[in-house]
Every structure is written in structure tokens, then in C-alpha cells.
Amino acid sequence: xxxxxxxxxxxxxxxxxxxxxxxxxxxxxxxxxxxxxxxxxxxxxxxxxxxxxxxxxxxxxxxxxxxxxxxxxxxxxxxxxxxxxxxxxxxxxxxxxxxxxxxxxxxxxxxxxxxxxxxxxxxxxxxxxxxxxxxxxxxxxxxxxxxxxxxxxxxxxxxxxxxxxxxxxxxxxxxxxxxxxxxxxxxxxxxxxxxxxxxxxxxxxxxxxxxxxxxxxxxxxxxxxxxxxxxxxxxxxxxxxxxxxxxxxxxxxxxxxxxxxxxxxxxxxxxxxxxxxxxxxxxxxxxxxxxxxxxxxxxxxxxxxxxxxxxxxxxxxxxxxxxxxxxxxxxxxxxxxxxxxxxxxxxxxxxxxxxxxxxxxxxxxxxxxxxxxxxxxxxxxxxxxxxxxxxxxxxxxxxxxxxxxxxxxxxxxxxxxxxxxxxxxxxxxx
Amino acid sequence: xxxxxxxxxxxxxxxxxxxxxxxxxxxxxxxxxxxxxxxxxxxxxxxxxxxxxxxxxxxxxxxxxxxxxxxxxxxxxxxxxxxxxxxxxxxxx
Numbered sequence: 185x186x187x188x189x190x191x192x193x194x195x196x197x198x199x200x201x202x203x204x205x206x207x208x209x210x211x212x213x214x215x216x217x218x219x220x221x222x223x224x225x226x227x228x229x230x231x232x233x234x235x236x237x238x239x240x241x242x243x244x245x246x247x248x249x250x251x252x253x254x255x256x257x258x259x260x261x262x263x264x265x266x267x268x269x270x271x272x273x274x275x276x277x278x279x280x281x282x283x284x285x286x287x288x289x290x291x292x293x294x295x296x297x298x299x300x301x302x303x304x305x306x307x308x309x310x311x312x313x314x315x316x317x318x319x320x321x322x323x324x325x326x327x328x329x330x331x332x333x334x335x336x337x338x339x340x341x342x343x344x345x346x347x348x349x350x351x352x353x354x355x356x357x358x359x360x361x362x363x364x365x366x367x368x369x370x371x372x373x374x375x376x377x378x379x380x381x382x383x384x385x386x387x388x389x390x391x392x393x394x395x396x397x398x399x400x401x402x403x404x405x406x407x408x409x410x411x412x413x414x415x416x417x418x419x420x421x422x423x424x425x426x427x428x429x430x431x432x433x434x435x436x437x438x439x440x441x442x443x444x445x446x447x448x449x450x451x452x453x454x455x456x457x458x459x460x461x462x463x464x465x466x467x468x469x470x471x472x473x474x475x476x477x478x479x480x481x482x483x484x485x486x487x488x489x490x491x492x493x494x495x496x497x498x499x500x501x502x503x504x505x506x507x508x509x510x511x512x513x514x515x516x517x518x519x520x521x522x523x524x525x526x527x528x529x530x531x532x533x534x535x536x537x538x539x540x541x542x543x544x545x546x547x548x549x550x551x552x553x554x555x556x557x558x559x560x561x562x563x564x565x566x567x568x569x570x571x572x573x574x575x576x577x578x579x580x581x582x583x584x585x586x587x588x589x590x591x592x593x594x595x596x597x598x599x600x601x602x603x604x605x606x607x608x609x610x611x612x613x614x
Numbered sequence: 615x616x617x618x619x620x621x622x623x624x625x626x627x628x629x630x631x632x633x634x635x636x637x638x639x640x641x642x643x644x645x646x647x648x649x650x651x652x653x654x655x656x657x658x659x660x661x662x663x664x665x666x667x668x669x670x671x672x673x674x675x676x677x678x679x680x681x682x683x684x685x686x687x688x689x690x691x692x693x694x695x696x697x698x699x700x701x702x703x704x705x706x707x
Contacts, residue, residue, distance in 0.1 A: 258665045259665050259666060261665075342664070346664060374695050378697075383697055387697050508696070509692055509695070509696055510695065510696050510697030511695070547670065550673070550674055550677060553677060553678075553681065554660055554664060554677060556681075557656065557657055557660040557677070557680060557681050557684060558657060558660075560653065560656075560657075560684050560688060561653045561654055561655075561656045561657025561658075561660065561680070561684045561687075562653075562654060562657050564653060564688075565650045565653045565654055568650065569650070
């Protein structure tokens with residue numbers, strides 16, 4: 185990697201915290217004011233614990249491309265299943281090497297994945313329990329899957345070992361960050377159950393509007409900047425594209441987000457008579473999420489189509505989860521990151537075109553499908569089971585009085601807006 | 615038509631009750647267990663297909679079969695967490 189490419193990669197990595205800031209604002213704006221400070225503090229804690237636990241043991245399991253790993257030999261072929269680095273990064277020099285840059289990006293990404301679940305558990309997930317679950321995610325679940333994809337593990341090796349295209353490709357983390365975060369969010373939402381008053385006596389959901397649409401929409405703009413950094417850095421580090429291709433990556437990221445939000449604006453306008461601001465924001469982020477896997481290998485038109493489908497999926501997934509499946513997800517995290525991430529991974533298999541000279545495209549869809557099967561068949565039950573066990577040790581759900589008061593007062597002792605907010609039970613039954 | 619009461623509450627560790635419905639992820643245990651067993655079972659079929667089959671068509675077919683098993687497991691897992699709606703079902707019948 186040349187010095188110019190290293191500097192470019194580092195610049196893009198340093199944009200990634202904007203994605204975290206955007207997600208934090210979106211999560212905060214989509215919940216009631218009584219838990220706003222708690223939401224942002226939880227996001228900070230998730231980022232902090234993610235970084236520290238990644239340093240302690242996540243780095244060891246996740247590894248980086250070309251790093252040490254444990255291999256299994258199955259039917260005569262090597263399957264790299266887990267990293268074999270050192271605890272606390274002992275002996276690992278953080279410099280301008282590609283491995284160091286990959287580790288830096290992973291350290292930021294794990295916090296991003298942890299923040300996704302906060303959106304699904306908002307207003308009822310205790311801070312201590314959220315921190316414990318984040319440690320679990322950053323120390324085991326995320327590093328394991330990240331090694332399989334970004335660390336040169338068996339999913340990335342599917343192309344070399346079994347001739348499946350280029351192996352599982354996920355440059356910007358649609359699967360590694362977003363879908364893993366989405367699976368965790370679904371597990372947390374199941375374990376916590378809905379907020380008090382979310383479902384009335386007859387099982388019908390009650391609307392609980394977010395308290396600040398400005399946070400939500402401005403968060404989308406911040407997330408856009410962060411996602412461009414995430415996708416460009418990921419493409420340079422984990423998809424080994426030439427540096428000039430980042431222009432395509434940034435354009436594709438923007439087009440997917442734009443078409444995703446336009447699709448949602450149009451659909452909600454047609455269905456409800458007016459565009460829905462929070463769903464449109466979800467469509468924007470859903471487009472960003474879906475762009476992540478194939479941003480470096482799609483044409484701009486394919487990216488726009490990917491974004492349209494992502495936005496449409498987000499709308500119907502939000503409705504399905506809320507109305508039919510009794511899943512209370514205040515920020516739409518499961519739909520946006522889980523469904524959007526899986527769609528992004530599949531979209532690469534459908535629309536991806538790789539530069540000539542490499543392996544063919546014909547079996548790429550199968551490699552992508554195997555990655556999706558791993559997310560649903562392995563990551564989801566594992567994260568559900570581990571969090572269920574953790575719930576036995578550290579109670580996840582706040583007491584009923586805490587929900588009534590709001591987590592700001594109950595857990596932090598002060599509200600986010602002490603000057604002008606009164607707490608009334610104006611939304612639904614209690 | 616008289617008002618039917620919600621099912622009797624069951625309190626377990628960490629359980630949260632709303633109008634008698636149990637919301638700590640403790641739905642029908644058999645369905646939940648079956649769902650969460652089918653998910654890794656489907657993944658096992660996918661892995662076996664990748665490792666053991668060399669021809670593209672049978673491999674793809676078995677991978678798709680594994681995914682289908684996962685979808686079945688996901689449906690069961692999802693249904694085991696759905697809020698019971700006796701009142702609404704009664705109104706529609």
C-alpha cells in the first residue's frame with residue numbers, strides 16, 4: 185500500500201465516528217424525551233466498552249487479513265475459524281501497515297455494531313445490562329464473525345477453497361457490522377419485550393412518537409458522512425480495490441441512501457397522504473446500510489436499485505415487526521440494520537460486477553447466500569442464547585417504575601431537558 | 615358478548631407482565647426450542663454442502679435446502695415471541 189493510499193485510508197477511517205454520531209442522534213430522537221440522555225450515554229458507553237473489550241480480547245479473535253489464525257482441516261481444505269492474535273494487542277505494532285489500519289477500523293466498527301442494539305432496547309434496557317451485552321458482543325460474537333469475513337476466515341476463503349466467486353465479500357460491513365448488530369437487536373428486543381403501554385389490551389400497538397425529529401434527520405446527514413468513510417475504508421482494506429475506485433464507492437453510497445429515502449417518501453406519501461419523517465430517515469439509513477457490501481463492485485444504477493429495494497423493505501419490515509410480530513423496536517434497528525444489511529449482502533450477489541482478471545461472478549451469489557445463512561443460522565441463535573444467559577445474571581429490563589419515570593431520572597438522576605419538560609403519561613395505557 | 619379475561623399470569627425470573635401477557639421472551643417453549651434448534655441445523659446443512667459436495671448444482675441445491683430449514687426455524691422462533699391476541703382473534707371469528 186503506497187503512502188498516498190495509506191493516508192487516504194486513514195482519512196476515511198477517521199470519518200467513521202460520524203456514523204456513530206449519526207446513529208446516536210437517530211436513536212435519541214426516535215424515543216421519548218424522558219430517556220434521551222440515557223440513550224446518548226448508552227451510545228457513548230457502547231463505543232467505549234467496544235473499544236476497550238476489542239483491545240482486551242476482540243482483537244485476538246477477530247484478527248486482520250494476513251494475521252495469525254487457527255485453522256481446521258475439513259475434507260482436505262483449510263478453514264480459518266478464529267484469529268490467533270495476542271490479548272491486549274501485545275506485540276502488535278500499530279503503525280501505517282494495512283493490518284494496523286484494519287485493526288483501527290475494526291475497533292471503531294465494533295462500537296457501531298453495539299449501538300445498533302441500543303435502538304431496539306431503548307427506553308427499557310438498563311445501562312449496566314447494555315454495557316454487559318456490549319462487552320459480550322465486542323469480546324466474542326462480533327470478532328468471530330468479523331474474522332470469518334474481514335480477517336481472512338472461512339467465509340472469505342470460499343472463493344479460494346471452493347471456487348465460489350471471490351468468497352463472501354462485504355467491503356463496508358453490511359453483514360459484519362449491520363446485520364450482526366441487527367441480529368443482536370432482534371435478540372434484545374425479544375428478551376426485553378415491548379415498552380409499557382406499547383400494546384394495548386387487545387394486542388394492538390399504540391403509537392409512541394419520538395421526541396425530536398430534528399435529531400433524527402440531522403443524524404441521517406452525519407451518518408451519510410460516516411458511511412462514506414466506512415465504505416471507502418472497508419473497500420480499500422478488505423476488498424483490496426485500487427484507490428481510484430473510492431470515487432465509485434462514495435457515489436454508490438450516496439445513490440443508495442438517496443434512492444432509499446426517496447422510495448420511502450413516495451410510498452408513505454401514497455399510502456398515508458403525507459411523507460413520514462421517521463420512516464424516511466429509516467429509508468435513508470437503510471439505503472446506506474444496503475450499500476455497504478457491494479459499494480465497490482456495483483454500477484451506480486444497481487446501487488440506486490439496491491437503495492430503492494432497501495427503503496421499501498424497511499417500511500414493510502417495520503410494519504410487520506410492530507403490527508404482526510409484537511416486536512417493539514423504537515428506532516427501527518432490526519429493519520434498518522438487520523433486514524437492510526442482509527439485503528445488501530444479497531444485492532452484491534445479484535448485481536455485483538468484479539474487475540476482469542479475477543474469479544468469475546457466476547457463483548458469487550452462492551457465497552453471499554452462505555454468508556446470510558451464517559448470520560441467520562449461527563449468529564442469531566448464538567447471540568440470543570448468550571444474551572438470554574446474561575439476562576439471568578444481569579437483569580436487562582428496568583423496573584416498571586423506571587419506565588414510568590423515564591430512564592433519565594431513574595438511572596441517571598436528571599433529565600435531558602430539565603427546564604421545560606414535564607413527564608405526562610400521554611401515550612397509551614400504563 | 616362478555617369480556618374475556620386475559621390468560622392467567624405466570625411470573626418467572628425477570629418476567630414482565632402486561633395485561634396478563636408474559637413478555638420476557640418466554641413464549642411457547644417447545645416452539646421456541648424447535649425454532650432455535652432448526653436455525654443451526656439449517657446452517658449445518660449449508661456447511662456440510664460446502665465441505666462435502668464438489669459439483670455446483672447439488673451444492674447449490676443443498677445450500678438452498680439449508681436456508682429453507684433456517685427460514686422454517688426463524689418462522690417458529692418469531693411465532694414463539696408473538697403477543698397472544700385472544701381478544702382480536704375472537705372479534706374476527
